Amino acid sequence: MRSLGGAGGAALCAPECRAAYFHRLLPVARAAEGGLSTSRLNRVPQEQRRQLVTSAAANEGAQLPPEEKLQRPQRKGGRTNPSVKNLMEVPQETARAQAVKHLIRIEFDDAFANRLTQDIPSLDTQNPGGLSPRDQRFLKELVSGVTRWRRRLDWMLDVFTKNRVKQIEPVLLQILRIGMYELIELGMPAYAVTNHTQLAKELCYQGAGAFVNGTLRNVGRQVQQGTLPNPSVPPEGAPLEARADALGIACSHPTWMVTRWLQRYGFEETLDLLAANNRRPAHAVRLVSEQLQNDIPGMLAHLESIGCTARRSELLPGEFLVVDSRSKFQALLQTYVTSRTGGECQVQDEAAGLVVSLVDPQPGEYILDACAAPGGKTLFMAARMKNEGLILALDVSDKKLGALKRSAYQQNHAQIVRTQVGDLSTWTSPDGELYDKVLLDAPCSGLGVLAKRSDMRWKRTESEMEEYTLKQDVLLDAAARLVRPGGLLVYSTCSIEPEENQDRVYAFLLRKQNSMFAIEAPPEGLMPPQVLEGSFLATLPHRHSTDGAFAVRLRRAHDKIKA
DSSP: OSOOOOHHHHHTTTTTHHHHHTTTTOOOOOOOOOOOOOOOOGOOOGGGGOOOOOOOGGGGGOOOOOOGGGGOOOOOOGOBBOOSSSSGGGGGTTTHHEEEEEEEEEEEHHEEEEETTTSBOOOOOTTTTTTOOHHHHHHHHHHHHHHHHHHHHHHHHHHHSSSOOOGOOOOHHHHHHHHHHHHOOOOOOOOGHHHHHHHHHHHHHHHHHHHHHHHHOOOOOOHHOOOOOEEOOOOTTSSSSHHHHHHHHHHHHHHHHHHHHHHHHHHHHHHHHHHHHHHHOOOEEEEOOOOHHHHHHHHHHHHHHHOEEEEOOOTTTTTTTEEOOOOOSHHHHHIIIIIIIIIIEEEEEEEHHHHHHOOOOOOEEEEEEETTOOOHHHHHHHHHTTTEEEEEESEEEEEEHHHHHHHHTTTOOOTTEEEEEETTTTTOOOGOOEEEEEEEOOOOOOOTTTTTTTTTTHHTTTTHHHHHHHHHHHHHHHHHHHHHEEEEEEEEESSGGGGGTTHHHHHHHHSSSGGTTEOOOOOOTSSSSGGGGGGGEEEEEHHHSSEEEEEEEEEEEOOOOOO
């Protein structure tokens, strides 16, 4: 058995991109997680509170109380319901307390991590209960980090609590996860566990404070001594499922995802992919302003002066910048995106920009963006078209299309961007109009964006993959009917899974009604060669340092002229 931690871990993961990363990987696996759901937090019955823990000597490590005092309250159907004391009454100025609330909602209410942390109340004279900018960043770090490393942290807690994690009350479990993440990943000094101890007393019960204090001090000692337990990988020849489970534990991914990647990429490249999914993501921005596009060196120098380190994109060097993941991205946002004179830049991944490059929108064309929201590709196509032509942005969400219209106005593209609410699968074009080009950025599993969407790995199941493929087939057929003879259909996803990508394309071409379409290779020089797999655009996080994405050009033949 080979360990993934300590010196052995560094040797196992020799490439530089993994060496520093894997030396801290923990053995991990929480036993079967079982389905969890809950009612909204403000409906949690107070009578379900119960004493969860008893005092434990901090210097001797934490001891759990008898098993019967640790059982989680059960809902009808065996579903677990969070039992909290005064969770909704916790002072808002506490970043850790807000993190507990957000983590509970993500795990039990199926909330999305990125949406919860978008609109954090700011501290000012009118909102004394808000958070300072520093605490806002800390809150986002805790929510995304704990969510990303949930499986690994829970296994570690199993080690320190003698396999009793599943019996720990949900709110208390979030506090312990937060404390362990800070100790292990953020390098928090051991004395800071007093914050988590106090939080446990406020949100749970007095005995919970002693339990948290003892557990986290025990973890802190082992961090300082370099004796944290580490996972072991079964040797080659061991069952695939066993190797996948060990990597899933160590790298905090579901076993089913790791299994399919091991089959496709092999052991070493799968480690690279898992590591890429767990890094703090680098952000890219598209330069909306032509003035900035014409003076990229000047903009880079200005960003450096305000503490934001960025570089030209290697894939789209004239229009995109990539910001270092450790840099002050907020400074760029405040200066070029959200300020009164903002709108000069748009946050957009290079992979999304490459999809637009594959569409190759030209001035004067009539284009349908069939699943347009949130609209980043729509706006980039409008910029490439020099505001000549027309783009119809179709989407089922009226709210998201409203935001797209506002962005189009801000970026001076309102004259060529029109929006319409509708479901592509049943939508018919006004007067039977056909389009020069149709972009179908299809709903998908999102397994190419796990670095940015820390909660996505826990929201997806393997059984859902078939549901996505059936929907994608329906949408592809619907989009094909809207392409004029000689026109172009571009199909794209933010998935790296073949059944959502290449397999859907081949299935589409085999259906009789689509016989007039054929795969078309990108014109020479249109795309960077490193992102092409044959005629397909295919980016991977660990190979290209972008989101994972797929796209293909499907050309409709011209109608035959009858003699």
